[in-house]
Amino acid sequence: MNKYLMDLRKGKVKYLMIEEHIKNLIDKNKIKDGEKLPAIRELARILKVNNITIVNAYKELQSKGYAVLKMGSGTYAKKRDINRNLNREYSRALKRIFSNEIGDYIDFTGETSSGEFFQIDLFKNVLNEVLDRDGSRALIYQEPLGYEGLRKSISDVFWKDSVNPEDILIVSGAQQGIDVVSKAILNTDDSVIVEKPTYSGALSVFKSRRSEIIEIPVEKNGVNVDKLEKILQKNNIKCFYTMSYFQNPSGISYDDDKKKQILRLAEIYNFYIIEDDYLSELIYDSNIKYNSFKSLDHNDRVIYIKSFSKIFLPGIRIGYLIPPEKFRENIQNSKINTDIATSSLMQRALDLYIRKGMWKDYINMLNIKYKDMYIYMGKCIVKYLNDKVDFTKPGGGLHFYLKIKDSIEIDSISLFKEAKRRGVLITPGSLYYKNPSEGKKYFKIGFSHVSKENIKRGIQILNSLMTI
Structure with missing residues (x-):
């Protein structure tokens, strides 16, 4: 390390110059994260400055998150979380x-549809119809799992009755869905596979759970299945987080063959797929066909998450998730402990909006x-x-x-x-x-x-x- 710091001996040295130089060495990894910095007296002697100059430089590094003082031990470099x-x-x-x-x-x-295309007058009429029909119940009555009518509409319209309404949980968008699922099924140090690159909100959630995050690069039609299996062979994986359509940010979509291969691996290696079904309503290429991981899942390995907020109105924070039977109670309890219920009025309005064919x-x-x-x-x-x-x-x-x-x-x-x-x-x-x-x-x-x-x-x- 000292060979990099020797450059500072040229000319008149100020503590800010020392701080900036050390900061740059940490950013360039020439001083490693956790590496001990020279003792104050030693560095002062090398640079031919007084001790207080080094003290001030180290304090400046600490204030900017580039160093940490360990009492009785010294000052250590700290790589910032870029x-x-x-x-x-x-x-x-x-x-x-x-x-x-x-x-x-x-x-x-x-990352959401524009409000300029939304027919606000139609939705206003739907809201008024809900208030006329349900009165104060639309504003007061809360159902912890979500409004029963909306859950039935989701089952009828989006899943053709292949999903039991009792298995559908209403959440306040995909981000809350990921958070609720993570709290319910992930423990500290559990291993999670994510696509590389992936949605930053999901990364933040998994980091907050102190999960071990393993990345696998996305290719033209999803992750490489052979590489995925090699990871599974070497690690005890709890779940794989994926965005099956128009992945954020890469834009890739999985083909059916790859989905089926990954579902097969989930059964063999005993992990679960968290499917974030992102913007799959907006398909412009006729070669892309819609089949979610969930719709192809015969072994109850998929935790399906869908947000209406991205495609509908961002201000209406509504989404839903469908958990496997194994985790259903834990995930439902996690949601209830998070915020009890999502807006009853908006759930009822969305239900009616879907039932009247306006959604389509x-x-x-x-x-x-x-x-x-x-x-x-x-x-x-x-x-x-x-x-x-x-x-x-x-x-x-x-x-x-x-x-x-x-x-x-x-x-x-x-x-x-x-x-x-x-x-x-x-x-x-x-x-x-x-x-x-x-x-x-x-x-x-x-x-x-x-x-x-x-x-x-x-x-x-x-x-x-x-x-x-």
């Missing part, structure tokens, strides 16, 4: 923008609108970024996932910061990896909250930033 800091910076930036000046930005970060009409309309936007964004990417990025068309969903070519120097975090200054918001790929550095060449752009004019202009701006 993903957590990036998540915080990204979230703060978007909160400031969304609360004040979102109209000034081209927003490629949207709305989804059909979204498919027409967003297929047009999807095709247009794809053409703009090819036209303006073809020599700068690689990508695969997902065939559905609301976004594209792009890889910056190796010949282009900028990384996605720098691109995010520079694009924000130019009025364009993107999502850096580093957010979707356990090791953020693996996502530095990837970024995601969505088309659900932008006009065609802004899609073109935003992609032109990204092109100019990657040209510099």
Whole structure:
């Protein structure tokens, strides 16, 4: 370590210069996480400065999370959680923008359908009909597992009565579903396999449960089954978290053969599949057929999670999950202990909306609108970024996932910061990896909250930033 610090002996040294130099060495892994830093007197002697200069430098490192003092032992380097800091910076930036000046930005970060397509007058009539029909019960009466009518509608309309309504649990969106399931079935140090890259919210949940997270790269039509089996042979896996359609962020979808192979492995190696059925309503490519893992599951190995919030209205936080018999009681209790019940009024309104056929009409309309936007964004990417990025068309969903070519120097975090200054918001790929550095060449752009004019202009701006 001292050979790296010797460079500081040139010229007049200040404590901030020492702090910055050591910080850079930690970031570049030349000083390892947990490695002991030189004693204060030793480093002061090497750099020919007084002890207080080193004391101040070490204090500065501690305040920024780059070092930790162990009493009676010394000061140790601490590698910062880059993903957590990036998540915080990204979230703060978007909160400031969304609360004040979102109209000034081209927003490629949207992960939900746009409210402009939602027929609010129709839904208002549904709400009024529910209130006329149910009165105060619509506002007061709570059912811990969810409104019985909605559970029956989900069973009838989406599962053709193949799922018992009693097995359906209403939750406040997919994120809560993942959290509820994790609390019910995962213990500290249980091993979870996730796709690489994967949804950052799921990573956060599994980390909070102190699970051992094992990543497996996604390919064109899902994870490599042979690689998955090798992991299963060497590890005692509790569950595999997957997004079966238009995966966030990669955009890939699993074909039926791969689903069946993974279901077979689940039975052989005794693990469970947490299926996050993400935006499967929006299929633009006729070659993609819808069959969830759950619909192909004959051994009760799938924990199915579905959110209405992404495709319906984000403000209406409703989703549902279907647990295997083995975990049903634990998962139901976990949900009840989390928040007792999801909005009764909105559950009843959604039930009626589905029963009246409005849901089907709305989804059909979204498919027409967003297929047009999807095709247009794809053409703009090819036209303006073809020599700068690689990508695969997902065939559905609301976004594209792009890889910056190796010949282009900028990384996605720098691109995010520079694009924000130019009025364009993107999502850096580093957010979707356990090791953020693996996502530095990837970024995601969505088309659900932008006009065609802004899609073109935003992609032109990204092109100019990657040209510099």
